[in-house]
Amino acid sequence: MRTVSPYQPSIAQWVRTSTALQIATVALGCLLSAEFASRFALSSTGATVLWLPNAVALSALLLTRSSLWWKFGLTQIVCELLIGAGALPLPQALGFAFGNLLEVLLSAYLIRRWCGRNFAFSNLREVLLFAAVAMVLAPGVASLLGTWLHYSAAAEHVSFLEHWQTWWLGDGMGMVVLTPLLFGWLREPTEAPLAPTRSWLECSLFVVLLSGLLYLLLFFVPKPDNAWGFSSMLLLPFFLWAALRFGTLGVSLVGCLVSLLAIVQTYHGRGVFSLLDAHIQAQLLQQCLATLLLTGLAVAAIVNDLGMKYRSLEQAEQKLEVAHAALTVLNQELEVRVAQRTAELERLATTDALTDAHNRRFLMARAGIEIAQAQRQLHAVSLVMFDIDHFKHVNDSHGHNVGDRVLVALSNAVRKELRLGDTFARVGGEEFVMLLPRSDADQALLVAERLRSMVEALEIQADEDLVLxxxxxxxxxxxSPAISTVDALYVAADTALYQAKDSGRNCVVAYKAPSEPALTKLA
Ligand SMILES: Nc1nc2c(ncn2[C@@H]2O[C@H](COP(=O)(O)OP(=O)(O)OP(=O)(O)O)[C@@H](O)[C@H]2O)c(=O)[nH]1
Structure with a gap:
């Protein structure tokens, strides 16, 4: 989901399209903001509450590649000279211009170096680094130069330290008030993890309440003996509200508007700050605005950072869910494969590879089950064992392959004769067994005889021109009571088979216990 700040106007896109337009915007911004700052300077020394041209130039540098910085630097120098022209001697104007350029370049360089190209006031570290560099370090150094230049030329006598402090805070506050706003407004829209609120109702409520408070704080004319009861710190909840609900750009906009209004009103002798002496007014205003804005920016950055982390957690969770779903599908496929493979292995383990009949192991297991069931339910079970006659002759005359084909043909033919529940197995080279549940001796003899005549009549196409x-x-x-186990039944069938061989082959013999008079011989 791509969420773009709702405060991003299309004019920003237009400015981004051309460097010339950007330079013109910077120049205009520098001149207008300098005019505002100078016009509403509260200090008699000329040090302003907010020096905004540096903030305009810093925004431009932070928004562009460092290879283009020289163009904006040049623009700033020209603007500074224009601003200073008339009011200051050229060397002093040049000194101020280079001091301000130094401040802006140093800030931009250090921010770019420590926060990278993606700097966007998007986490607490970036806000604190910005404050340390653009509010403390760079203006501290540059204003030292500015104060010294001014101090050397100043007719009136003011404390160097006091002057330096006002100058320093004026430059630093200019950066804090305007840079986040311009930067946030003009930079490429990016994905915001927590979209600023788009509720017009909330925005309207915010504007109405804030306007009311600003009216109470800034629109009265104080009397010296009547201290005003409202504190400027009542603005803090509004800055927190803006930070939490409207993001970095929202809180910057609120900060900038409140700052400009406070300066204008104080300049006209209205509002909470106008009760004090000019120098203290400026410093108190600066400190109050610094506290409000830095708190707001920090809270907005923390919210943004938390949103980013929350979003990456959400994305990780989504990836995990996808991986889990894929694993579940894979697992199901594996289970199906394992089941298929197990079934295949079971089939192979219980089947004769050549004829596809069951093997001896399966037969014995099956026979055990059928016999146990038959003994419980008192019904019959019979075993028919048969062996191809003179099969060695087939192999010797026509080869082993033909012999194999005969075995396969015989198995297929016998399988067709089976009833449901019968088990057919190959138990030796050319020896086969049929297990017939619920078949007594007479029924089994009939089945055997039917099979015998079927085999006798079978025409086996053993080769292209060979029918066997x-x-x-x-x-x-x-x-029977005497033959009550699998082994006994098997041995009995085997004995009967050998008796059939002995009786001239191609016949069916039923097993009779040794005490019985004779074996039944069919065919
Ligand atoms: N082609 C083929 N021949 C087999 C296979 N298993 C066993 N034989 C052959 O089957 C023949 C069995 O021969 P004998 O045990 O002498 O039995 P017979 O020739 O059928 O004689 P009688 O059983 O006494 O009628 C041997 O030649 C074995 O090599 C097999 O899987 N394929």
Whole structure:
């Protein structure tokens, strides 16, 4: 989401389009603000409450590449000379001009160096560094020069320190009052983490209440014996309100308007500051405005910074949610794959690779289950074991591959004969077993005989021009009190199968216990 300050007017975009326009704006800003500052100077020494041209020049430098600074520097020198012309001798005017240029360049250089190109009053560190550099350090040095120049030429006798302090605070306060406003107004709009409020109701309420307070503070003519009861510190809540709800640009705008109004009114002898002596008026005004504005700017920066952190936390949370969703999908896919792979492995572990019939292990496990169930529910289970006759001859005559095809063809044919619930397994080279739940000996014998004749009639297309016929021998065993385990049933079927082989092959033999008179032989 891109939120742009609602206070960004289109005129700012227009100014940003051309360097010439910027230079003209700076020149105009310097001259007009100097005119205002000089016109409403409260001190008899000429030191102003706010020296604003430096703030105009500093805003221009902070808004542009350092390679263009010389153009604005030159503009500032020319403006300073124009401002000083007539009122001051040339050497002194030049001294003031270079002193102010030094102040602006030093501020811009140090801010750019310590805060980088992205400086925007956007966190507490930037506001404190700005205050330290543009309000304390640079004006402190430059005003020392200015005070010395002025002091050497001044006819009246004022304290050097007092003069320096007023000058210093005047320059510094000019920067604090105007630079954040111009800079915030003219710079490229950026994403604000917490959008300043767009509620016209709140803005109107703010303006009405602030106007009321300003009227009470600044629009009365004090009488010497009647001290006014309202404190200028009543403005603090309004600065905090502006900082919290209207952002850096909002609080700068409020600060600038309040400052200009306070100066004008004090100059005309109205309001809380006009009760005092001229020098103290200027200093108190400066201190009061510095406190209000720096507090407002700091709070706005902290709110902005918190908003940035909150937004990056939100973005991190969104990324985490996306990653979590992706992981969930991946996990589901993995689970499906694992289930498929497990099923495949289970199938491979229980299936004969050549014929796709079940293997011996599966058969034995299945037989165990069926026998246990049959014994509980008292129903029959039979096992039919069969073996291809003379299969070695097939391999020897036609090769192993043909033998394999015969095994596959036989398995496919037998599988078609199965009932639901029957289990078909390959238990040896050419040996197969069918487990028939709920089939007694007679039913199993019928199934075996049906299979035997099916095998006998089977035409196996073993090769392009090779059709083979085979036969198989069958042994059948049924669960009984004497044959009550899987192994016993298997051995019994195996015994019957061998008896079928011994009986001439291609026949079905039912197992009979040794005590019984004879084995049943079919076909
Ligand atoms: N092609 C092929 N042959 C196999 C496979 N497993 C076992 N055989 C062969 O099956 C034949 C089994 O031969 P024998 O045990 O002598 O049995 P037979 O020739 O069928 O004779 P009878 O069972 O007595 O009728 C051997 O030649 C084995 O090599 C297999 O997977 N593929």
């Amino acid at each position: 016929h085979i036969t198989a021998s069958f042994g059948v065993a049924t669960l």
